[in-house]
Amino acid sequence: MTEIAGSAAPGLADQTDRLRRAFGGFLFVAIFLHLWISLTPFVDLTGEAVLDPSAGKSNALNQIVALLLFACTLGYGLGHPMRSAILQPRAFLAVLFLWFFVVSLISAHPMLGIKGVVLAVMATANASIYLLLPNSERQFAKLLGIATLIVLAVSYYGIVFKPTLAIHQASELREPMNAGLWRGHFPHKNSAAAAMVIASFFGFYVLHAWSKLAGLAIIGLSFVFLVHTGGKTSTAMLPAILLLAWVFERVRFLRIPIVVGGIGLFNLLAVGSAVFRPLGDFVTQLGVDATFTNRADIWRFAFSALADRPLTGYGFKSFWQTSELVYSGGSVETWAVAAANGHNSYLDIALMTGLPGLVLTLIWIIVLPLRSISRLGPAVEHSHLTRLFIRVWLYTILNAVLESLFFEGGDLLWFTFLVAVYGLSLQSSAALTEVARPKTRRTPAHASRAEASRLDGEPF
Numbered sequence: 293m294t295e296i297a298g299s300a301a302p303g304l305a306d307q308t309d310r311l312r313r314a315f316g317g318f319l320f321v322a323i324f325l326h327l328w329i330s331l332t333p334f335v336d337l338t339g340e341a342v343l344d345p346s347a348g349k350s351n352a353l354n355q356i357v358a359l360l361l362f363a364c365t366l367g368y369g370l371g372h373p374m375r376s377a378i379l380q381p382r383a384f385l386a387v388l389f390l391w392f393f394v395v396s397l398i399s400a401h402p403m404l405g406i407k408g409v410v411l412a413v414m415a416t417a418n419a420s421i422y423l424l425l426p427n428s429e430r431q432f433a434k435l436l437g438i439a440t441l442i443v444l445a446v447s448y449y450g451i452v453f454k455p456t457l458a459i460h461q462a463s464e465l466r467e468p469m470n471a472g473l474w475r476g477h478f479p480h481k482n483s484a485a486a487a488m489v490i491a492s493f494f495g496f497y498v499l500h501a502w503s504k505l506a507g508l509a510i511i512g513l514s515f516v517f518l519v520h521t522g523g524k525t526s527t528a529m530l531p532a533i534l535l536l537a538w539v540f541e542r543v544r545f546l547r548i549p550i551v552v553g554g555i556g557l558f559n560l561l562a563v564g565s566a567v568f569r570p571l572g573d574f575v576t577q578l579g580v581d582a583t584f585t586n587r588a589d590i591w592r593f594a595f596s597a598l599a600d601r602p603l604t605g606y607g608f609k610s611f612w613q614t615s616e617l618v619y620s621g622g623s624v625e626t627w628a629v630a631a632a633n634g635h636n637s638y639l640d641i642a643l644m645t646g647l648p649g650l651v652l653t654l655i656w657i658i659v660l661p662l663r664s665i666s667r668l669g670p671a672v673e674h675s676h677l678t679r680l681f682i683r684v685w686l687y688t689i690l691n692a693v694l695e696s697l698f699f700e701g702g703d704l705l706w707f708t709f710l711v712a713v714y715g716l717s718l719q720s721s722a723a724l725t726e727v728a729r730p731k732t733r734r735t736p737a738h739a740s741r742a743e744a745s746r747l748d749g750e751p752f
Contacts, residue, residue: 316368316425317435323361323418324439325359327704328487329446331357334457335476337464358702362414369421377718378420379413381660389413392608392699395645399607401614408609411701419710423718429677440494440508444513447484448475466672473522480697485523486705488514489530489687496534497680525694533687540682541674547665551658551689555638558693563636566591587635587694593628594636598643605646608699612640637692641699653698661685661713667720678719684712 331354371376379385389409396405426432450458451474460470460481470481478484482490491514499507518527522641540550565571566588597611611617634640642650665673665682672678688697688709 311370311577312371316427317431319361319365319368320422320432320435321439322426323365323422324436325442326361326700327707328439328443329477330354330702334450334454335459335479336457336667337466337479338461348448348588354702356617358414362418363646365418365421365425369417371425372421372424374424377424377714379417380420380714380717381563384652384656384660388656389595391649391652394546395604395649396608398604399462399610401607401610404610404614405608408699408701412608415701416710419707420714422711423715425687430502432677433498434503436494437498437502437506437510440491440498440510442727443487444491444510444517447478448513450476460584470522470539474517474520476517481521482523483527483705484520485518486691488518488521489526489533490684490705490708492518492530493680493687496683497676500676507648525689529691533683533690535573537679537683537686540654548662551662551686554690555658555693558690559636559638562587562693563591563595563639567595569577574644589632590628590635591639593631594634594639594643598639602642603644603646603648605644605649608644611643633696635694635696637696637698640696657689657698657709657713664716664720666717672719675719677715681712681715681719684708685716688712 332351356723366378369375387434388411392412393406396402396409397563399405423432426435438709447458447554458474460473460475462468462471466469473481475484478487492511495507495510495514497507498510515530518530521527536550536554540547559570565574597606605611612631617629634643636655638650641653645653668678688705691705692698697706697709
């Protein structure tokens with residue numbers, strides 16, 4: 293009996309391990325598709341409901357699925373050997389989200405803020421666990437490649453079979469001037485353009501880490517779609533970020549100037565040109581639209597509102613699209629009161645959580661990743677995976693100057709950005725190792741560099 297029990301135990305352990313790995317892979321793809329495709333793709337933009345500030349903000353089925361995925365992901369993460377990585381750095385994030393919670397409590401819409409904080413914490417927890425779901429870097433690349441190809445297939449399906457819902461129409465009420473531009477299953481051409489840039493980064497990574505054919509297909513399909521979205525900023529930023537990331541990787545002393553200087557200069561030229569007339573005239577002389585596609589009116593209005601509440605702001609998620617702002621009658625002075633957001637993530641965070649909230653956010657998304665990158669070992673520093681994380685990180689923090697991305701719980705770009713931030717942190721302190729070649733020995737999914745070296749694994 294002892295021998296039978298002893299021989300059965302390893303078999304049961306192997307079966308449990310296989311189920312755990314399969315479940316992790318399933319969760320990886322499920323979360324990816326939920327964010328990139330959603331439960332309501334191909335939204336009709338011609339209905340009057342799109343003009344209602346309260347429309348589309350609640351979907352019972354979407355909430356149930358999101359909560360279910362969160363519960364499954366959290367359960368998987370808590371059972372993982374590297375569960376200590378969840379929601380790190382915890383003390384700092386506790387301070388950040390506590391501040392968001394406090395300014396929301398004293399705002400005119402406390403429940404909006406509290407709900408936003410809860411969703412932001414859930415998204416952060418999911419992102420901190422996401423890289424623990426794959427068993428190895430090869431599985432990560434394979435799952436990433438397959439999921440991205442599915443997203444591209446859905447987008448092109450819309451262009452071919454649902455053109456009225458996948459291509460902007462002149463009958464749309466908000467922006468009829470976008471007629472003819474591709475958006476696929478995404479709600480807007482700009483969100484589609486940003487997604488295609490990120491998908492291109494995925495393609496370059498998959499090309500080297502899993503399949504050349506799949507990687508080239510992703511790059512080609514993403515670029516063609518990107519061009520047809522008419523997203524000038526994203527189209528220009530794709531080659532720019534590839535070049536910038538190349539310099540960032542190889543010239544260490546330029547890393548801080550690239551990031552801090554890039555964000556500062558981009559904000560100065562964009563937002564500054566809207567506020568300071570001489571700077572706007574200078575930007576115009578450079579041949580650049582100083583209004584940045586009519587964003588200037590929004591930025592001027594946002595700055596005037598921020599000046600009234602610089603310390604606490606107006607509460608998390610409690611400014612744009614609130615009923616009193618949209619219907620305040622301020623549209624007589626500026627149309628910006630009806631804007632969906634501030635079209636600048638840094639300005640939006642300051643507007644919602646005050647200057648202390650902006651400082652805390654900058655520390656989390658700029659300072660800490662720079663510290664993680666500075667701690668990378670030589671082998672990991674120039675790996676394809678680190679390169680992927682850096683590209684996503686650089687693109688998001690620069691694109692955030694023209695779009696509102698930060699702390700958007702269900703936004704694919706914000707989630708991917710968080711995954712990149714946590715990826716850089718894991719790269720600096722741990723390694724995901726390849727499954728050992730011999731079948732008689734298994735390598736754990738995550739191990740320290742010393743452990744990875746001892747097991748002859750390949751670093752994540």
